[in-house]
Amino acid sequence: MTILNQSTYEPLTEDTAVKLALQLSLFDTDAVLKCREIGDGNLNLVFHIKDEINQESIIIKQALPYAKVVGESWPLTLQRNKIEANALKVAANFVPELVPEVYFTDEELAITVMEDLSHLEIARKGLIENHQYPLLSKHIGTYMAKTLFHSSDYALDPKVKKEKVKEFINPELCKITEDLVFTDPFFDHETNNFEEDLLANVHDLWNRTELKLEVAKLKKKFLTNTETLLHGDLHTGSIFASSDETKVIDPEFAFYGPIGFDIGQFIANLLLNAISIQSQKREFLYNHVSTTWSVFTDQFSSLWETEGVEIYTKVPGYLEFTLQEILEDTIGFAGCELIRRTIGLAHVADLDGIVDHGQRIQAKKNALLLGQTLIMNRKNIVSIDDLLQEVRSVIQND
């Protein structure tokens, strides 16, 4: 069988995945390869292939032509594999130490062969298990500053930037976010999924016209603002971590969008973890939020000053205006993420994993309340300290 010569898509098996690895000469000729499919089967096949002689290993990720979430299934473009591979390559130009190395891609087969990171943990899982990852926020702040700056009009020739906007047009994956983050949770929609005890809170939320108006503005920004190339799904489940390493994976939702979206999703997922644990243990997460923002702004500002090609980056006040707008967006998008992870289709284990019923419901109420507060007050929160003060004041009542 010659996988690489075939011209039509076909899902790999553990056998054909090994054959592909051999064809690509990614292992020694005398390697003894062991292959396991380790994906969750919802969106992608993920093959872990290891040479049992020298312990070297790789990952082969292959997109499936459908998405399965909570029993539902709908067709989904294989193109997302190309988007993901290209986004990983773009990021590798600026933060090679923070993304997996890509060894090989094949658009037809929708596969990416890349570095195996299984010595690390998924950050969400680790955070739930009380791992603190002291370097997580410094690394993610750096990842965001560098990737978000370098793909923007601040740093690129506008013609080059527009070709990249075109390359990363990603309608199907964006639609998932438009529906599941910005729309369905704010209306009585069948995709929503929440516990009975939240019904009154959810109805209150659905009845808040002024909240919907603010979400409309945030959704509009997501739909129409091509500020830079985003990861597009930068929650703690898209990050591998250890005490000294951090790697951002799975940018299949990458597209040109507003900078605050990536930052907001990451911060919201730190806050979802904070909400799910005892209040006296939250301080390290608040520190992560604070460090994320300060590292991001320090490095973004430094790049702006030294590598900005847009002439207006030299005009006093423009950087400050841009950072203020990013902060406002960050807070608003974080608010949407908090709400949709509590009552929308895709939940987080941080909240759902709380065993005690009363504690879990209280945590979810806190998430809903904090989400709404952030969306409504985002223009008045002008620093990361303000944000943390707001967070503390909303969720102290548990």
Next chain:
Amino acid sequence: MTILNQSTYEPLTEDTAVKLALQLSLFDTDAVLKCREIGDGNLNLVFHIKDEINQESIIIKQALPYAKVVGESWPLTLQRNKIEANALKVAANFVPELVPEVYFTDEELAITVMEDLSHLEIARKGLIENHQYPLLSKHIGTYMAKTLFHSSDYALDPKVKKEKVKEFINPELCKITEDLVFTDPFFDHETNNFEEDLLANVHDLWNRTELKLEVAKLKKKFLTNTETLLHGDLHTGSIFASSDETKVIDPEFAFYGPIGFDIGQFIANLLLNAISIQSQKREFLYNHVSTTWSVFTDQFSSLWETEGVEIYTKVPGYLEFTLQEILEDTIGFAGCELIRRTIGLAHVADLDGIVDHGQRIQAKKNALLLGQTLIMNRKNIVSIDDLLQEVRSVIQND
């Protein structure tokens, strides 16, 4: 010679243009065709072909692979012909009565064969000759409401909209606007072109940091906001008119951008005409500005209410927010247009044609002052009456 069988681009001549018209069977078989090239030779060839027997006529427009402006020449993509033809076809879906009919296009030859509109006048030329075009603003308000609404996320499935964003990515033509409208006039750049007597005013303008900051924000919006498919160059030179007809031509700058850009350019060019004539004759132009906005908002609002597919169009306050944002952008973009048409590379005959030196300089100073005022005050001008009051107060001193 078989024009349509050739596979490489070649500029048409009057002879080959006629042969093409015959091949396309656009005239009777016994037609006696007369052809004249009537373009200005800067960007496109324009052939006017007429059957001398029945007086029927067509236009063949062919893009040239370069742009010539004020003696300079630079290469320019032929792709713009395809953009223009496709934009005309999109507009014809919504306002067929306000654009020329397209009979044929050929991407390889970069030609569009279309309705001959030479029974009409270019609106700029007519306005300079004191023609008032009573229906101009009603028609352009309608054109803008319908074209700008129907290509936006308010009206389109977001996946369809993103494919259109991709189709209309237009880096080279956008770059011309980015440079000549938003950048060069605000810096001491070699493309600028202004009269000696304006030197002090221009230096004042270049020294205004707070002005540059506001222009930076407007340029950012132009660079990053894909609200809808714009005409992209909607000044009075892109409009054919008579007392009862209006036709919008030349959308080769079409791309997905902010709604206020088209409206701002049109209104600015009405104001440039107003500035160039005696104050007591300006009222009909102010009425045109007012009618443009009221017709646009009435029809846009009606479409929003009846044909909005985005669920948030049903949320109270979102339409009002959107219109307010469009007005603010309109005023800011109009300010940039006033300035660049006075001191930038591409002037307008309204101002340059004022014979009396003193009057011309005063008019240009008024244009510069009004442009800056609109840019700086755009957030405080919350209605079209406010705008006209501001205009009157700035340019009354002549």
